[in-house]
Each structure stands twice: as structure tokens, then as C-alpha cells.
């Protein structure tokens with residue numbers, strides 16, 4: 020019976036979420052599988068495009084006229100059925116195209132242009148046999164889609180038997196690395212007989228025979244050369260004499276080559292144990308429960324993660340752990356690898372395409388049972404998941420800001436439902452959304468309320484920079500902080516200093532009274548626009564002149580805010596000439612591995628001060644750090660964003676948490692022009708629960724998440740009025756579908772209204788319950804595809820991280 024394949028095609032100008040049906044030619048019927056990429060004709064003129072097989076079915080009568088699948092691009096599925104199902108859900112959820120979602124799930128080398136090489140992977144298959152199927156001259160660059168169906172069939176079978184291997188090559192990056200292994204074919208009993216035939220003066224050969232006779236296990240060829248001080252030629256002649264077999268094996272590039280000292284599970288304290296028990300209970304009963312692990316900094320959350328993972332492994336399951344951009348937390352990788360060794364695969368953006376591809380294949384071949392990675396690792400092709408963990412779950416980097424605009428937390432939740440396994444969200448400062456859900460029992464709250472070893476949280480002192488300014492003039496280091504640094508230098512203890520760089524100089528502030536200009540309608544700070552020489556509200560579009568004097572205290576010291584790390588480093592060095600300073604910011608960490616090197620140096624005590632941007636705030640665990648200084652707490656606070664207080668509190672609490680983690684007490688200085696702001700006052704006691712209540716109240720008043728859902732729609736066009744018109748048209752279409760309760764902000768130009776010569780207009784919808792919204796927006800998006808040729812781009816972001 021004829022088969023049809025349902026295929027999601029890769030057609031950028033006419034994207035669609037529904038699969039197209041193609042007949043499967045009889046010759047491919049055996050080989051084709053769901054999850055493979057295929058070449059199919061599309062549109063008029065028989066253009067050939069790539070597509071993903073998402074379903075196979077029996078053809079009905081009328082489908083006999085369909086076009087046929089042209090050829091296969093893969094000899095084995097590149098996506099599991101789970102991931103295909105996930106892509107469908109994700110496309111709907113994030114208002115994006117299924118093809119975009121499918122491509123997002125694959126490593127780069129499989130998305131880009133590449134050539135393919137075929138390699139024999141099993142010595143049972145001889146080159147002659149393979150050459151009968153595929154001429155040898157095309158082994159190094161073959162195109163599956165140009166093969167005949169019978170060739171495709173034969174190769175697919177060999178691939179399934181693991182006799183051949185397909186290597187994807189992109190600019191030479193994605194080649195698999197291969198090394199020779201030497202396997203002895205002789206035993207101790209053969210030794211004498213063989214030695215008798217070897218010339219007496221052939222010492223090297225004798226050594227080799229002796230080694231082979233006494234070592235039945237295989238050895239890496241280079242290692243053998245070194246060990247016996249022999250040459251490849253000697254080994255080869257041993258092979259010719261039938262003493263040994265040389266076998267080419269693949270060696271994965273290991274981005275974390277250093278061997279990690281293996282660690283043993285620690286004895287948990289009561290709170291840790293109680294938390295772990297709940298998670299493991301869910302693992303054992305295959306329950307898709309979400310846990311929120313709220314644990315103060317240094318309370319040992321990571322140890323709970325590790326033991327939950329160990330439990331999943333003990334039950335023959337796998338584990339997925341997400342961390343916020345892993346390059347930023349090399350310490351975390353070390354800890355996971357230290358516990359689980361070779362079972363761990365690491366996926367993050369700092370790896371080369373080749374390294375990523377190798378790790379991806381190790382997962383796909385079930386050679387790795389634990390996956391650690393940043394956001395996109397949530398799509399790792401791992402099967403049989405026993406637990407998923409998201410560390411620092413409040414981090415904004417878990418949300419992707421390009422299509423598909425997904426949040427890793429939601430994707431993880433979907434996968435947990437699929438695998439019937441628990442999800443653990445961990446943080447010292449959970450996102451308001453997650454904490455609110457645990458309030459409603461949607462998530463189960465697990466709390467670690469004190470630090471390991473019973474150490475108190477570090478003491479936090481707030482330095483009022485308005486007073487400092489009056490007393491000592493404009494400066495980066497208050498006397499209080501300077502004294503504390505000096506003290507640490509004398510004691511031989513370490514300090515971490517953070518310069519907050521987020522959103523610098525985008526707003527203006529009065530240096531005398533800390534006043535920041537706010538929108539009269541939105542209670543959000545206004546943003547400085549140098550192009551129009553005005554202050555604008557990014558939410559409602561309100562605009563006013565740049566003030567020359569402070570509207571609050573009439574001071575003239577009202578100016579932009581912001582300064583650079585390099586400048587601060589110089590100043591610090593001048594102040595403390597004897598101090599050894601390490602600077603960590605985007606400039607010093609651009610090179611691969613630079614991040615790790617800096618942290619290693621700091622960790623081994625080769626520096627006294629680590630000065631850096633936000634990237635030093637998270638996850639670092641250095642026992643000798645007893646002082647943390649925040650030079651400017653205010654920049655994040657005054658961003659025109661309803662989440663700015665939350666971000667500030669999180670950042671200050673996280674960075675404070677780096678101090679006093681071991682046996683020595685920690686101390687923290689926060690320099691600020693807003694000493695009375697609640698986010699700063701509450702960061703002083705690192706009291707998350709109090710902050711949560713206060714912030715929830717404010718969100719309630721302002722009708723912001725988590726009380727309201729939000730949806731942002733953006734239109735972009737080269738001509739400003741067309742972008743604006745489009746937004747008004749969208750609004751006209753949407754309004755009848757919405758209830759009276761929905762709140763619509765805009766249309767307004769986006770904060771950075773013009774990017775790359777395109778103008779951006781947006782509307783933001785705040786709503787509680789709008790059953791018609793999803794469908795209406797999806798329809799608008801589909802219709803706007805027809806306008807694609809006219810150059811209008813529409814983007815939809817559900818639950819945007821900010822409205823900027």
C-alpha cells in the first residue's frame with residue numbers, strides 16, 4: 020500500500036505550520052522514517068526544498084496525485100518523535116513557524132550548508148563492499164539526495180546496523196576526530212613461539228611482542244608508541260605479521276579536557292534531605308510535578324540537584340540540567356563532571372560547532388546520561404528523562420528574544436509532562452511568576468533557609484552616595500568601601516567588586532537627591548533619546564523635554580548615569596597600588612576560555628580583587644572571599660521596565676551571596692543614590708519573602724505580571740508610517756476579539772525606534788482571561804505572511820522579558 024509522508028517544508032517566504040503531504044516512492048518505503056530530513060519539490064517549476072518528515076501514513080485514494088518525496092537527506096532520523104511533537108506545540112505557543120522550531124532544535128552544523136562524508140565504522144564491512152554501493156571517490160563528499168533510491172536504501176540499512184557513519188562537515192569544523200587503537204591478537208602462550216621467529220637484534224619488535232602477549236586490552240596507538248618508544252612503522256609491521264589489529268575509532272572533542280577530581284555525595288543537612296526526598300519521590304512515582312527550590316545563597320542547592328540526578332541515574336533514567344549560559348559558570352560544570360564524569364555532556368554557546376556536534380551525537384547515541392547546558396540545551400535529544408533541573412530559574416537568559424521566543428522553563432515543563440518526571444526550579448531569588456505559582460500550589464515550594472555550616476548571610480551596609488557626593492565630590496569608591504578593601508588586602512582575604520553596567524546612560528538622575536524622571540501615566544522612568552533630544556516613555560509614548568535642573572530639588576547636577584569597568588580598574592589600581600586586580604567584563608572575556616582562566620586565577624589566590632560586571636554575580640563559590648562591593652546599585656533600578664525592582668533585588672542578593680560562604684564571615688557594601696528604595700532596603704537583609712510580598716503588591720496595583728498576562732506585538736518597516744499603520748490595523752482587528760478587561764498600551768514606537776534603518780512600532784496587551792486572543796493573534800500572523808513581500812515584519816512575543 021502506498022505511503023505518504025507529511026513534511027514540514029523549509030520555505031522562508033511562505034512559511035506554514037501545516038505539513039504538506041508527499042507520496043513515498045516504493046524504493047524509499049523501507050528507508051524513510053519520521054524525524055529524517057528529505058528533499059521535496061515545492062510550488063510551481065518544481066523547485067526543490069528541504070523538509071522534515073513529521074508523520075508517515077497510508078495513502079488514501081485521492082492522494083495518488085500527490086508529488087513524491089525526491090530523496091532522503093539523512094540516513095537516520097535527526098529528531099526524535101518527542102521533539103517533533105514538541106516543535107508543533109512550541110510553534111503554537113510562541114506564535115512562530117514549526118520549521119523555525121525544528122531548526123532551532125538541531126546543532127548548527129546541521130542547519131548550515133555542509134558536505135557529508137561516509138565512513139566505515141565496523142571492520143566487518145569491507146571497503147570493497149561499500150564501494151559496490153557508493154563509488155569510493157564520492158565517500159568524502161556525497162549528497163544523499165542525489166543517490167538512487169536503492170543506494171539510499173542500502174546505506175540506510177548499513178547505518179542502522181552501525182556499519183557506516185555519516186560525518187557532517189562545515190568549513191572543516193564538524194569533522195569527527197579519529198585515532199588509532201591497537202588491539203593485541205596474541206596471548207602469553209604464543210609469546211615464545213613468536214619470539215623465536217623474531218631476529219635477535221630486533222629489540223623493538225621483541226618488546227612489542229612481549230607487550231602484546233601480556234596486554235589483552237586495547238591501547239591508544241600514540242600511547243603505545245610513547246610507552247615502548249617505538250615507531251608507527253614497528254606497530255604496522257606487527258600488524259602485517261598478524262600480532263595485532265589497528266582499528267580507527269572516533270574520539271570526541273572534549274571541551275573540558277582537564278580530568279575532574281571525582282567527588283562523592285555529601286551528607287545532606289535536614290533541609291536538603293527533606294527537599295531531596297520530595298524530588299526523588301516524584302522521580303520514583305513518575306510524576307510530572309514542578310518544584311520550586313527556594314534556597315538562600317550558599318544553602319547547598321547544587322548538592323540537592325546532584326543527588327536528584329544521581330537518583331534518576333540509579334533508576335536507569337537520564338537527567339537534564341539547565342544553567343544560565345554555562346560559560347559564565349565553569350564552576351558548575353566542574354561540579355557536575357566531578358560527580359558524574361564521562362556520563363555528562365555539556366552544551367553551550369561557547370563551544371565550537373564541532374564540539375557542539377560531538378556532544379549532541381553523544382547524547383543521541385545514549386552515551387551521555389546527564390546533559391548540562393544553557394537555554395537551547397532544553398532541546399537536547401535526550402530520552403527517558405528522570406528529572407529536569409533549572410538552576411537560577413529567575414534568569415532572563417532563559418527566554419530567547421528571537422523567534423521562536425520561547426522560555427526554557429515552559430519547554431522543560433512540556434518535556435516533563437511527556438516523560439512523567441519532576442522539574443526542579445532552583446533560585447535564591449525566584450522569579451515573581453514562579454514564586455506566585457507556588458503560592459497557588461501549582462508548584463511545590465521547597466525551602467533551604469540557611470547556609471551550610473550554619474554561617475549567617477553576610478552583613479550588608481548601604482552607602483548613601485548622595486551624602487558622599489556632598490562630602491567628597493563625585494567618585495566611585497566611598498571611604499567606607501575603600502577601608503573595607505584595604506582591610507582585606509592586609510588580612511590576605513579576597514574581594515569581589517561589581518560595576519553594574521546594565522542600561523547605562525539611558526536615563527538621567529539627579530546626583531544630589533537621586534531623583535529620576537518618571538512618566539506621569541505609567542510610573543516608569545523616562546528614557547533619554549539623544550536623536551530627538553527628549554525624554555520618552557516606552558510604554559505609553561509620553562514625551563517631554565530633557566530637564567536642565569532637577570524638578571525635585573532644583574539642583575543642576577542632573578545627568579546621565581554610567582561609567583566603564585576599565586576606568587574603574589585604573590582608579591582602583593591607583594588607590595591600591597599593591598593590589599592584584601583581575602577585571603572581568605565583555606572585553607576581557609571575549610577569547611575562548613578567558614572566563615575560566617580568570618576565575619581559576621582568582622580561585623587559586625593569584626589575585627586580591629575581582630572587578631567585574633553582572634557576570635560575576637552568579638554561582639561563584641570562593642571560600643576566601645569575605646568582601647563584596649557594589650559600586651552602583653542604581654542602574655538596573657532605573658531602567659524603564661516594570662521588572663527593574665525585581666532585577667535589582669535579585670542582582671544585589673546574588674552578588675552579596677558571594678561573600679562569606681565558608682568559615683569566614685562576609686561583609687557587603689552597596690553604594691546607591693536611592694538608599695530608601697525598597698528593593699535596596701530589602702536586599703540589605705536578603706529577605707526574599709518580604710521582597711516578594713512587597714513587589715506582588717506593587718504589581719497588583721500596576722496591573723503587571725504575575726497578575727496579568729502580557730503579549731507584545733511589534734511591526735517593523737523601512738518606512739515609519741507603514742510600521743505605525745500596520746500596528747493600528749492590527750489593533751483594529753484585535754479589539755473586537757478582546758473583552759473590556761484587556762488593557763492595551765500603544766501603539767507606540769519602540770524605545771530604540773529605528774534599528775538597521777527599520778522602524779519599530781509595538782502594542783502591549785495586558786490581560787487576565789482572553790480566550791479569543793490566541794486564535795486572533797495567530798490569524799493576524801498568518802495573514803501578515805502575505806504581506807511579507809511588502810516588507811512588513813510582524814513579531815509576537817508572549818510574556819516578553821521587558822517592553823523595551
Ligand SMILES: Nc1ncnc2c1ncn2[C@@H]1O[C@H](COP(=O)(O)OP(=O)(O)OP(=O)(O)O)[C@@H](O)[C@H]1O
Pocket residue numbers: 285286287288291314315316317318319320321322446447471637638639640676680
Ligand atoms: N550537605 C553539605 N555538607 C557540607 N557541605 C556542603 C553540603 N551541601 C553543600 N555544601 C557546600 O556548601 C557550599 C555552598 O553550596 P552551593 O554552592 O551548592 O550553594 P547554592 O545554594 O547552590 O549557592 P548559590 O545559590 O549561592 O550559588 C559548597 O561549597 C558546597 O560544596
Ligand SMILES: [Zn+2]
Pocket residue numbers: 538539540541542556557558559560561
Ligand atoms: Zn507612560
Ligand SMILES: [Zn+2]
Pocket residue numbers: 529530531532533534569570571572573574
Ligand atoms: Zn534633585
